[in-house]
């Protein structure tokens with residue numbers, strides 16, 4: 387219930403007479419409910435007065451302040467949404483979040499032609515500003531991840547495959563009490579590090595390889611996310627130059643973070659450093675994404691992003707340089723914005739590191 391008034395204020399600003407929320411993490415954030423959606427629809431239906439949960443789930447605990455309407459037939463969802471809109475939406479414009487499947491939305495639009503629908507980020511805008519308790523959870527998740535990185539990197543050995551090193555990370559998360567790791571941590575060795583989103587495989591570590599690990603885990607419901615790149619046994623002058631460039635981009639981008647500046651500035655600051663070093667065309671991705679109950683969430687730093695940094699925002703700073711068929715370097719940290727700057731959530735060492743010597 388805590389965040390509902392903030393979402394409602396956003397709805398009023400956008401003149402939405404109702405809001406259909408289907409993202410599982412939005413539902414969890416606003417209601418505390420953790421219901422699987424599978425192929426069927428769970429929705430929170432909001433007006434300024436009402437908060438109704440439409441769910442196929444058989445026995446959701448009904449959180450205080452919400453009314454729950456259970457249904458069994460998945461095909462009934464559009465009709466039930468239409469009934470709710472006719473009954474409770476006072477105005478013609480409704481908001482939907484970005485996850486309402488078109489198989490529900492399109493029939494719904496036919497059923498209530500007098501209403502129009504707008505894809506809105508009302509909930510994202512509220513989630514973007516974290517409460518102190520949320521920031522503490524993010525901080526704890528990052529602190530565990532710091533420990534995991536140092537434990538895991540100390541176990542790196544020549545000949546180890548990317549997949550095997552990924553397992554070392556998973557085991558370390560478990561050893562630190564963070565529970566089992568779903569899937570594979572992103573581990574890349576050698577040429578694989580030139581791949582922004584490398585899928586780890588059987589390549590075995592050799593001297594002179596760059597080693598990149600980008601991973602994080604939800605701990606107590608909030609994610610960590612960190613990338614470190616090191617070198618095994620030796621590093622060429624070019625590897626060192628690229629590393630130092632990315633590190634400078636990371637540091638300069640971090641140093642400009644404070645409330646009131648555009649998130650896009652963080653990106654352009656990192657880009658300027660990378661471009662000045664001659665690697666401008668080898669930095670293909672954004673610098674920041676938000677983090678919280680989702681691994682990637684608002685604020686996203688996209689080309690058209692207009693986000694102004696505000697206290698309580700938590701996001702990544704992750705510049706990189708990727709030289710095809712050679713190697714890549716990415717250094718990713720997380721920050722929580724304070725009233726006059728930021729607090730770093732990730733603390734693993736990022737000075738140039740050559741392991742195995």
Ligand SMILES: [Mn+2]
Pocket residue numbers: 611612675702704718
């Ligand atoms: Mn990230």
